[in-house]
Amino acid sequence: MSESFEPISRMTQELSRLPGIGQKTAQRLAYFVASMPLEDVRALAVALWEGRKAIRFCSRCGNYASGELCPVCADPRRQNGQICVVRDPRDVAALERMHDYTGTYHVLHGTLSPMDGVGPDDLNVSSLLTRIQSEPVSEVILATNPDVEGEATASYLSRLLKPLGVRCTRIAHGVPVGGDLEYTDEVTLLKALEGRREV
Amino acid sequence: MSESFEPISRMTQELSRLPGIGQKTAQRLAYFVASMPLEDVRALAVALWEGRKAIRFCSRCGNYASGELCPVCADPRRQNGQICVVRDPRDVAALERMHDYTGTYHVLHGTLSPMDGVGPDDLNVSSLLTRIQSEPVSEVILATNPDVEGEATASYLSRLLKPLGVRCTRIAHGVPVGGDLEYTDEVTLLKALEGRREV
Numbered sequence: 001m002s003e004s005f006e007p008i009s010r011m012t013q014e015l016s017r018l019p020g021i022g023q024k025t026a027q028r029l030a031y032f033v034a035s036m037p038l039e040d041v042r043a044l045a046v047a048l049w050e051g052r053k054a055i056r057f058c059s060r061c062g063n064y065a066s067g068e069l070c071p072v073c074a075d076p077r078r079q080n081g082q083i084c085v086v087r088d089p090r091d092v093a094a095l096e097r098m099h100d101y102t103g104t105y106h107v108l109h110g111t112l113s114p115m116d117g118v119g120p121d122d123l124n125v126s127s128l129l130t131r132i133q134s135e136p137v138s139e140v141i142l143a144t145n146p147d148v149e150g151e152a153t154a155s156y157l158s159r160l161l162k163p164l165g166v167r168c169t170r171i172a173h174g175v176p177v178g179g180d181l182e183y184t185d186e187v188t189l190l191k192a193l194e195g196r197r198e199v
Numbered sequence: 200m201s202e203s204f205e206p207i208s209r210m211t212q213e214l215s216r217l218p219g220i221g222q223k224t225a226q227r228l229a230y231f232v233a234s235m236p237l238e239d240v241r242a243l244a245v246a247l248w249e250g251r252k253a254i255r256f257c258s259r260c261g262n263y264a265s266g267e268l269c270p271v272c273a274d275p276r277r278q279n280g281q282i283c284v285v286r287d288p289r290d291v292a293a294l295e296r297m298h299d300y301t302g303t304y305h306v307l308h309g310t311l312s313p314m315d316g317v318g319p320d321d322l323n324v325s326s327l328l329t330r331i332q333s334e335p336v337s338e339v340i341l342a343t344n345p346d347v348e349g350e351a352t353a354s355y356l357s358r359l360l361k362p363l364g365v366r367c368t369r370i371a372h373g374v375p376v377g378g379d380l381e382y383t384d385e386v387t388l389l390k391a392l393e394g395r396r397e398v
Contacts, residue, residue, distance in 0.1 A: 005263050005270070005292075007250035014246040017239070019231050025219070031289045032218050033247055034254045034263065040216070041251040047213040048232055049244035051206035055233050064204050064233065071204070090230045093204075 008034060060131065062107035062124040064089045070105075072096075078104050081138035083131065085157060087111050087145060095143065103141075106131065111149035112156055120156065128157075132166055139167045146173050207233060259330065261306035261323040263288045269304075271295075277303050280337035282330065284356060286310050286344060294342065302340075305330065310348035311355055319355065327356075331365055338366045345372050 008030050016026035033041055057063070058070035061083075065071075072078050072092070082103025086092055092105050108123045131137065140161055144150035158168040173191035175184050184192075207229050215225035232240055256262070257269035260282075264270075271277050271291070281302025285291055291304050307322045330336065339360055343349035357367040372390035374383050383391075 005288075006265065007253040008263065008292075010246045011250040014243040017243070018228055020224070020227070027289075028219070029217055030250070031287070033251055034288075036251065038251060041247055044213040044216070045244040045248035047209045048240055048247075051210040051229070052232055052235065052237060052240040054206040064207065066205065088230070089233075090226075093207075 058107075060127075061105050062109060062127065063092050063105055072104055078102060079135075081136050082141060083128070083135075083137055083139070084141040084143050085128065085154075086143050087150065087153075091143065091145075103139075108144070108153065111144055111153040113149045123153075125157070125160075129160075129164075132161065132164055137166055139169060142168060142170045146171075257306075259326075260304050261308060261326065262291050262304055271303055277301060278334075280335050281340060282327070282334075282336055282338070283340040283342050284327065284353075285342050286349065286352075290342065290344075302338075305339075307343070307352065310343055310352040312348045322352075324356070324359075328359075328363075331360065331363055336365055338368060341367060341369045345370075 008027070011030035011033055012023070012026045015021055015029050016023050018026075021029070033044075036044075054066065056065045056067070058065040058073050059068055060073045061070060063070035063072065065073075067074075080103050082101075083106050084095065084101060084103055085106045085108060086095070087108055087110060089107055092107060095101055095105070106124070106128050108125065108128075110118055110123050112118060112120065112123070128140075132140070140157070142154040142157055144153045154170055158170070161168050172195050173188060174195055175181060175188065175192045181189070207226070210229035210232055211222070211225045214220055214228050215222050217225075220228070232243075235243075253265065255264045255266070257264040257272050258267055259272045260269060262269035262271065264272075266273075269291075279302050281300075282305050283294065283300060283302055284305045284307060285294070286307055286309060288306055291306060294300055294304070305323070305327050307324065307327075309317055309322050311317060311319065311322070327339075331339070339356070341353035341356055343352045353369055357369075360367050371394050372387060373394055374380060374387065374391045380388070
């Protein structure tokens, strides 16, 4: 019956659109929300709606921003001629967690995927070319994911940028720190061997 | 950096209050919400807020209701003198999925738990007594969960109700359909043996 109880079924339906939230989990969450204090549900709904409305994109690099520029582009200490190219704003967040990289970013908002009809024009590429022509760029670090689309995107960008005289680098592939050789796939092992360095 | 991006961190914080949603999952969901179309986020936020606001409780049985009575209590065909006592509205939903039970429910909104300071007065018990005195009740089916609190609550209610001349029954314990004897715990096996029936 309670599935035919409209407020619960509507919450369930909307929650089940989120990634990794199936029908059962969505229903469990809906019942939890139904038992939450009104003010807490209000805070959740407001955080989602106001949060989504507050999402802007940096006019320079495409990262999330509150104003015209994202916090990285707005920081004058980060203008060292390095541009790290990533797929998503969440990749920027992952790299920033290192607290080690001092250059800027460029967010593509996707990767090349001919199967899904995603070509270079669907990505944030033209503004990267503009930046390279207008900023003193010494290096473009291609930090797309080490999967088929990410590799294709990195090699497309390197072919595009090298003729402009820009140094292009690709992040290293290898065995993850804390990983186990026994459970590492062959391609990663091959890359780890190829990328070996003198110690 | 993007964790210090306020809209994302606020969404993450609110989402991580939901059960089974840890910090990492909450962040993943927040990034997903950030990339959703505005209208979809609006639909989600409205479903949660309006849904929560629409939660009322049936004045008779304590189940979720849109009006004065829940759909079960409002259905005159369900007045057959059976009252099935459960802990939560979600238990009502689970039992209704059988499409077999034709009586009404009574939702306790909890179970006795002296450790957590939950006594009989904290549960929806007095209205159950009122119903037994004012409705033609032939049987009270105690369908609290088969755990310590649920068993304690069922035995408390049967001691309370039997002197009123009401027949009290407890749902059967046993091996779940599709289960495996090998992996069934001893207590359940004992209950299954005790509850054996002629075939």
